[in-house]
Amino acid sequence: MSPALVLFDIDQTLLNTGGAGIKGLHNAFAEVFDLNQDEHPELDLAGATDLGLLRDFGFQRNIAVTDELTARFFDTYVGHLEHHLAASDDGRVLPGVVNLLETLSARPDEFIVGLLTGNIRRGAEAKLNHFGLSSFFNTNLGSYGDDHFDRNLLGPIAKQRVTGITGHAIADQRILVIGDTPKDIRCAHACNVRCLAVASGNFTAEQLAEHGADHVFEDLTNTAAVLELL
Structure with a gap:
């Protein structure tokens, strides 16, 4: 049997940056677009792509988001x-994550x-490096928020990259997919794969179930239970 592929979300699934991510985004918007404090965009990060956040800001402010600006x-x-x-x-790796990654690896x-x-890939790498998780991942195996603004199109990109590196396609x-938001669930289902939703972020187990998660756990502390899904 071919190996199973486990695709992880990062924020509120593997780790909590303690606000570093949203602070960095606000700083970038302020610096690049010369914004005053009261002009900062309201950012809904739950399941968003970084490219989508930038694209939406440009659309709202009638600013052309060119490759150079991006x-x-x-x-x-x-x-x-x-x-x-x-x-x-304030940041931390979330409960059960290290044991699960050690077991899978x-x-x-x-x-x-x-x-x-x-x-974005560089942001993902910065977060994983800072929290000591980078050794568990080959960052060529996956997809990121600078691959496409639409999260639902990231699944096929990840599958294609894994096929290119491993030399064979993995059956759906x-x-x-392991994530913590309804957008993770929709992203998984958009490419015909299952989603394990974890209530380690801003959504409860009940809310994640209502959004159609195939499996819902409170967190990732039960490694054996995760392995049973694979």
């Missing part, structure tokens, strides 16, 4: 993100571990 914005954001990660003691013939996140029934 590159400048994300360069600025990553610098601020790294600063806030280093300056904060120790069995490479059975499991492939990847990412499916709204973070052998793929599990």
